[in-house]
Amino acid sequence: MDFHKLLYTISEALATEDLVALKFLSLEHIPLRKQEGIRDPEALFLALEEKGMMEEDNLSFLKELLFRINRIDILTDKLSSSREEMERELQIPGRAKVSQFRYLLFQLSENITTDELKSLKFLLIKELPKCKLDNEMTLIDVFIEMEKKGLVAEENLETLKIICEKIDKSLLKKIEEYELDRNVEMYITKGHGGQTEVSEVQDSLWPSQTASDSPGIQEETQQPDLYKMSSRPRGICLILNNHDFTKARSEVPKLQNIKDRNGTDADAAALRKVFTKLHFEIAEHKDLTAEQIRHTVHVYRNMDHRDRDCFVCCILSHGDKGIIFGTDGQETSIQALTTSFTGMNCPSLAGKPKVFFIQACQGDTFQRGVHIETDSTELGSSVEADARFQLECIPDEADFLLGMATMKDFVSYRSTTQGTWYIQSLCEHLEKSCPRGEDILSILTAVNREVSRKNDRLNQGKQMPQPSFTLRKKLIFPVN
Structure with missing residues (x-):
């Protein structure tokens, strides 16, 4: 299929909330000021094409975006890919283009209830203007405002952690998992690579962790108080x-x-x-x-x-x-x-x-x-x-x-x-x-x-x- 005809077909299959999510996940590549004029998926695809993030012979970023927002149907039907293929691809170092920080915020927005969102807005009432916290504001909108005010950033999640601990500890757990992964990645990047060093970082974060020789026990180092539950299928x-x-x-x-x-x-x-x-x-x-x-x-x-x-x-x-x-x-x-x-x-x-x-x-x-x-x-x-x-x-x-x-x-x-x-x-x-x-x-x-x-x-x-x-x-x- 012709490249732009394919993009048009994909854009027709996307809902309004999908566009919001795609724009948010693309913020590292298309700044907020330029995103304000984007009203449909075709415009977003054009902006990504201009940035060199989307080409006829390289649709990896588009595939990643669709995978991140869980539109596996489009990924499969239009781009001949699959959930399993993307999971393998994104495990390759440097392959992911959506930042883990941005994806974390998106995951939080997907896992919050209406009542919890109301509570979060209430807890931010002294930090953000009331007009930015009206009933129509989604959590993605709130995150954008928090970023503008410096209340949340890749290295500054304390305010968000305090709020999430009060409204839903499962959200806090996602943030802590992100921080652990980031700390391990930084440790390796600084030249301390190797399994021994990674284990030492994890041990310092969770000193109560103990090793096990039992067969079948995998990735105990990630969450010692929780059973591992990340395989697909479970x-x-x-x-x-x-x-x-x-x-x-x-x-x-x-x-x-x-x-x-x-x-x-x-x-x-x-x-x-x-x-x-x-x-x-x-x-x-x-x-x-x-x-x-x-x-x-x-x-x-x-x-x-x-x-x-x-x-x-x-x-x-x-x-x-x-x-x-x-x-x-x-x-x-x-x-x-x-x-x-x-x-x-x-x-x-x-x-x-x-x-x-x-x-x-x-x-x-x-x-x-x-x-x-x-x-x-x-x-x-x-x-x-x-x-x-x-x-x-x-x-x-x-x-x-x-x-x-x-x-x-x-x-x-x-x-x-x-x-x-x-x-x-x-x-x-x-x-x-x-x-x-x-x-x-x-x-x-x-x-x-x-x-x-x-x-x-x-x-x-x-x-x-x-x-x-x-x-x-x-x-x-x-x-x-």
């Missing part, structure tokens, strides 16, 4: 979704009253949506027998997870104490499933978080409403709570998190149309809280609070989820 999110229990009813006499799990597809859809946003690779399997569940888990246990930072498994089925049921009514031990991913059984996940969410009853107390069902097996009073069900479900090994929909001995509730109380609440809180940088245990506490307040109106039934964990660090799922 890892696999395995969803085992059992709906049809016809086979169980016909083949297992004691389960002849077990119901199909209507509404479970709403849970699976919610999990797919939220974990896709969190950059996981989704792998869903539906209506598995107990043997098929064990086989599927075996397959994912034997996969190579070295390039992934995490593993998530969501199981949606009927269950009892310490077990879940396959669609054939046969039992599978939850402990056997989780233990499959210990460091001994799955070395490529050693030292990395393994997260399991189990939507299934853990007892035979159930509720018989029309619109609200339980995920119990409805086994009846003749079934005993045998000792074989009393095994702990989570391995003794570190780095596991098990989120159970309900406590041992009790049922969990499911709407036949809207899904389960637990999974729906979990997904809502993940979607709301992960962009704010909240860790998973804080999120699960909020889920506990919400689900415990729900009530089965027919029988006044209640439900209390139960997380258990052997995590050694905070587990945060970043959205970027």
Whole structure:
């Protein structure tokens, strides 16, 4: 395609907010005074072409800009590139043309809520004119004004750090990560290159850091109190979704009253949506027998997870104490499933978080409403709570998190149309809280609070989820 025709086609695909972002990321190359007259992408592209930043045989800067603002669709469709290609390209020293400082500010603007922006403006009311802090001002606009006043610069982030600490510590964390990377880069640039020296810089910033010889633990030097969560994809999110229990009813006499799990597809859809946003690779399997569940888990246990930072498994089925049921009514031990991913059984996940969410009853107390069902097996009073069900479900090994929909001995509730109380609440809180940088245990506490307040109106039934964990660090799922 003709060069300028290609640029026009790309400009037509860009939204107004995309243009604002592109102009901001280009400030090191096109000064603010000249940007004031730019009203459309074509004008911006022309200005970049005049500066030698964009040529027919060199579109690397345009690709970088589109990658930075996350317009991967244009990058792929119009420029035959991809997210993975750009990630590799930008790791090459000197290849990136958008300054890390400028990109940091852009990331902050993408991760702030409306209420947080209002709070930030309020905290700056003595520093900036009121007319510069009206309701129409975006955070990018505010950053530009702060730069004009000398309140923020590549080597001066203290004011911004103080404000971010007050409104959202996840924003502060991004700034601190930037400062660490910058300090290490400067240290190397001054002639102190080499892995030993870089480690010494990091040790001086985080003296509590300790080394680990465990296989699979990577980049411990970056955030000793956080699990590394920067790979793309983050890892696999395995969803085992059992709906049809016809086979169980016909083949297992004691389960002849077990119901199909209507509404479970709403849970699976919610999990797919939220974990896709969190950059996981989704792998869903539906209506598995107990043997098929064990086989599927075996397959994912034997996969190579070295390039992934995490593993998530969501199981949606009927269950009892310490077990879940396959669609054939046969039992599978939850402990056997989780233990499959210990460091001994799955070395490529050693030292990395393994997260399991189990939507299934853990007892035979159930509720018989029309619109609200339980995920119990409805086994009846003749079934005993045998000792074989009393095994702990989570391995003794570190780095596991098990989120159970309900406590041992009790049922969990499911709407036949809207899904389960637990999974729906979990997904809502993940979607709301992960962009704010909240860790998973804080999120699960909020889920506990919400689900415990729900009530089965027919029988006044209640439900209390139960997380258990052997995590050694905070587990945060970043959205970027």
